[in-house]
């Protein structure tokens with residue numbers, strides 16, 4: 001039985017009619033960049049996130065970069081970043097001329113914690129990137145308290161956490177701003193690139209919107225800043241609206257799948273992520289850890305089970321950040337060799353999960369029959 005890593009079409013087949021209607025609506029309105037469909041999606045997304053404002057942008061990477069820039073962060077500033085994240089979190093910091101300061105993560109959740117933030121704060125620290133990795137919310141309460149007393153901004157990288165809740169509240173606008181990606185494979189994905197910044201700070205929302213729209217203020221031909229072009233297409237906004245109504249049900253489906261995995265892997269020697277009772281994950285990725293990761297990956301590939309590694313090289317060891325001069329980050333470095341992301345999407349069936357877990361079991365049985373030095 002073949003099990004893909006992700007089946008986006010399983011989601012789209014539930015909303016095919018609405019996706020087609022969105023396309024027709026765009027051709028009818030004749031607004032392709034900005035316009036009523038973008039306004040509508042921004043309102044819907046803000047409401048969904050319990051945020052006052054949402055600003056559509058071209059992708060999640062720009063959401064991060066424009067937020068940093070709108071907060072006035074640039075050369076001479078330091079921004080704390082967990083090293084276990086997608087490269088874009090850190091690259092956004094470098095792109096505005098600031099310095100990413102990489103920190104380690106909790107061995108239980110693989111997320112940044114308040115202790116990591118506290119230990120990395122210097123007089124130059126301007127912000128912390130709180131990455132809700134794999135769909136799990138990080139501890140925004142304690143990190144918020146540390147950031148508040150240090151006077152630094154909290155930027156949530158929520159690109160993997162659409163709809164996740166921390167202590168009952170949706171992530172995104174708990175910190176100063178939250179950055180979302182609508183890349184097709186995310187929990188809420190466009191049919192192309194897209195992103196958004198959510199915030200309760202009206203001035204910050206206005207600056208992000210201006211910077212992403214050529215630095216325009218209220219006039220088309222007057223530019224208050226040397227901005228860039230990073231806007232959400234009307235087509236993508238319409239498609240996102242068509243999918244948004246299903247997001248909670250899809251996240252429920254991911255939760256059910258995560259429970260199925262948990263039950264079936266109980267007696268299998270792979271480590272699962274810890275669950276913080278204050279966090280409601282949306283299970284963007286289902287990550288397990290094993291010292292036999294490479295053999296497992298090979299066996300699963302051979303059995304036609306799709307898997308991934310998120311991420312095999314932590315940011316501080318990437319060539320791109322070779323000049324930052326980070327000390328050893330033992331948790332990130334250890335995890336990088338053991339992480340394995342299993343197939344996960346809302347409609348994955350228990351039979352498919354049975355197949356994945358059966359393949360893991362038999363691969364581990366074989367690996368352990370052969371002594372390590374054979």
Ligand SMILES: *Cc1c(COP(=O)(O)O)cnc(C)c1O
Pocket residue numbers: 059060061062085086088089131157159160180181182183193194195
């Ligand atoms: C996907 C992702 C991004 C970047 O989003 P794009 O839309 O691909 O630019 C940033 N951070 C994290 C954690 C992501 O998973």
